[in-house]
Amino acid sequence: MIAWRYLRAKRAEGGVSTMTWISLTGITLAVMALVVTLAVRSGFREEMVDTILGANAHLTVYTSDRMDENGRRIRGFAGYDDLAARIAGVPGVTRAAPQIKGQVMVSDGERTVGAEVFGIAPEELAAIPRVGEGATAIGDLADFPNGIALGSGIARELGVTVGDRVRVISASGVRTAMGTAPRTNAYDVVYIFTAGRLDIDKSRLYMPFTEAQSFFNREGFADEIEVIVENPDRIDQMVLPVLNAAGPEAMPWTWRDSAGSFLRALDIEDNVMFLIMSILVLIASLNIVSGLIMLVKNKGRDIGILRTMGLTEGSVLRIFFICGSVTGVIGTICGVALGCLIALNMEHVMDFISWLNGGEVWDASVRGIYSLPAKLQAWDVFSAVALSLGLSFGVTLFPARRAARMNPVEALRYE
Template identity: 60%
Template structure:
């Protein structure tokens, strides 16, 4: 529609019509070259890959953190070294009930539970496995969501005081099922004038859990607290206090209140202290993956430049005619900008749809690949978790769409300006 000066508004209907006509024209008519189709396919695949990578990245961190804070203390309160009444150095917490009472009064603390921990050898028939025993009260065990309500389980956690609970990997290593009696061997068991005698006890397996992390399921065994005290020579004492808070992602804000509540001898060891290096490595890996995938989007978008340059060259005569008919340089620029922008927009839309569908069904795809190959392509013993995690976030999708559109639209400016600067006299001289 013309304005008061007699000029048409930018991106008018006729500009869209010309751009669409050029996109639909055959190669023999000087239309879109094969490079433009390559650009469309390249941008589609790169946007698809970028969305999938970011979804898996987000899902991996979420699953990784969830399995850590769902099966472990958000922070552990331990005692510094002191000299006990026998003149020996010790870290045992003798007055652990008092510590627990003080810790649970800290605002934001959900629970505090005394633990006895030790590394021992588990044996069943001819099978042996090194395991880490956690002595814990039954009520406190129910506060661990990845143990009390895991992805898979066998047996009855309500019978915990009657035996032991073992991880899925420990059960596989020993060939144990619910009802078997597993022997637990402590090499530093009983001290006597004749030396140290290993302590060996047998316990019924009453519960088998799959916490979602291979390293936890492969090594973790839970034993009733009183039984663990006797087994590890912790009579009347605990090795640490397990604290759960309402915001474990920001566990640092509880450091000072917990230390004040526990007393001068207290030391803290949070889940971020234990896994901080790995989480920082994940952040660096995430940044590098996004940069690499963004470069792939850029490379695909650059193909638009080649395709549009070929289109401008083939349409030189048309540009000359349009200019003599009254089209301004701005109108010519917008026509060819629309040619490239439409390719980038369509490719971005296709890549977004494909990427979202793949991210939402990534485990089905992996399952199909496993079925085709006849083997597991996702090794939980290496990656720690049992499935390919995927968490599709709106912010990640928006970033991928914005990046692809910015690069593909930006790439059209150079050839579009070249078309706008074309002299109509030169374009029609040899026609």
Template identity: 60%
Template sequence: MAGQPAPFARFEWMIAWRYLRAKRAEGGVSVMTWISLIGVTLAVFALIAVLSVRSGFRADFVDVILGANAHVTLYQSAEFNETGIVDRRIEDFDAMAERVRQVDGVVRVAPLVKRQVLGSGGERNTLIEVFGISHENLKTVPRVISPEESIGDLERFNEGIAIGWGIARELGVNVGDRMMVTSPNGATTPMGTIPRRNSYEVVYIFKTGRFDIDRVRVYMPFTEAQAFFNREGFADELEVMVEDPDSVGDRNDQLDRDPTHIVSQMIAAGGPRTLSWTWRDSSGAYLRALTVEDNMMFIIMAILVLIATMNIVSGLIMLVKNKGRDIGILRTMGLGEGSVLRVFFICGAFTGVIGTTFGVILGCIFAIYIEQIFLVVDYINFLFSGNRGLWDPEIRRLYTIPSKLELGDVLSAMALSLGLTFTVTIIPAWRAARMNPVEALRYE
């Protein structure tokens, strides 16, 4: 209709800005505005902080798992040997490894001898998991060749053993010291099985970044592991690395129904008794738990943002109530319902936009400098309570709090906050627009 102003005209912004700057004597609206702004800021900040830590945990977990463990493990089905003992050993491991290496997408195949035994250093003992592996194959393990921290020389691996950082700390050994390895399955005598013991020089200490790996992992030269564990001429399993770890899937993929699947091809190349175990099989339950936790945390934080935006509704309801006379006058002067609605919508939306902006800034700063922030918090906690710190790697299996700031998480937080803000603002703004000017001015 001719004469109607364009939506969100300049005068609508001027009126809204005047209302946002209302003094305490005019109903305390400015106080409610500040409360709403702070509430939205803190809610968005908390949402981004949680999302960044969540993404950091997942990325760090997957990175360490893929960097220190096999993507696919191939082993043999059990059978009874001539002595009646269950046997899974791989006799032609070199030929089997070569056949698996020919599968498209496979980048590395390493025969292993793997055992859980007792490690000793001085008067200290701990359970360790020995990986018998060749020097050439060990140098292709990402988290060993390029760890977070390391001591010693990996080139001397054939002269000793490489151990995790946690084992070194638990046993009190360093590079150059000797560590005793004890296996319960030693030589068989008329008196029974005698445990086998041998000491090895520690030539390399590594920290993968995951405490439960550094706490038990020991690498031993392949031929030495064969001799020590009575596996001469055999391997226990093949450790396979692929170009795309996500392509291996898990057992829910029904590999037998898809012979073109990369794991199905590995099994076919391995032989009739070959079985597989992927990194998703071993860590899939944890990843699914992380996904469920991620979804629940997002819902909980979304509720927090919704509660914060409800403060905007309270402030707008108070504003509409205090500005009833102004609304009546504006409507009498010819201001349409749409203009009144947009004025009060701008009041609420402006608070939400500013609060969201400040929240995004604070959340990004927290995600980027989370380690420095927790160092300060730990120091303060130590000064006042004497505790060792808020983050114990022995409990959480990680040395630090991981954080990964992703654009998608930031955009999700912004979209959620602005969407809720704009939605809840419509209700009080619509009530202001529907106010009867005669009723508003009756008692003025």
């Protein structure tokens, strides 16, 4: 009751209501920023990992170049169908398929862009989550054996769409007496996909496996075996069983190998952002200290009277602890509510910011993905609540103990 009266007291009555409102607003904004930051961090990480796993093999099995009996340098696997079948039989592997890879130039006659070719079977293309069935795309996958599939970035650079014809140029083409001549073939664009990452959409081209073998002079060989597993997070535990099935010449390359440095950079960024936002919450919580110190100073006479009437130090401490903690609790609740509201409507928030800015504020060419994702997770919300309440309660103890230890004689000496 006493704490509630102090919280409602006006400055003329010895209260610090203005400082209380400032503390409440500061904690609310700091917690809101922390919740939004954690949600964006989780959403960004999930989107990046999903695009990595949804458009790439979880594990790639390849082999180094070697010499055949005629002294020619060869690479890849000859018995790729049997090899893929053995790998597919490993427990935990859901799919294994041979693949051809190469670098080409794609031209519509006027414009030319570079691309990375993936030669795979039509059914394997359909099984890629971010590219095949169910992906954001135009065209018909049933026509893939009769043409090629382009990323939307390549299609946009060339100005082509489904039904157009493009020319694919490879530097490693036909061997002649004068050397190796570039190979050029024309293909119909039958499928255009959007994987969700700009670097993939601007660089990837899919070609039927047998056509890729012919185009890159790889008849009878596959460059590598792409492997999809049930649990990509446990890919390190799958490497040894897959290599045992593949044979001594096989070498692994996992999705963590290709994206490991990027994921580690995300971890560092996540930790730094959490630390920075925690400091903001701490600064906002310190407003509670200043408000309580002023309150204790203004209520010195009241404390002396209460102690004289028999109120214990613990009771005085609880009075001022409640004064400070209530501000922290209310600010935390309001901050979490606002943060969750913003995180759940992040797309509309970004549209509003873009409208205010007069243009798009999210550049996919810099950040890789096309929009700013946000994903609320219970653990992130709990972390924000625990941090805010812990700091609010912690900083409240100092002025509350100071009030509890105030000598009633000194408090009433000049009254």
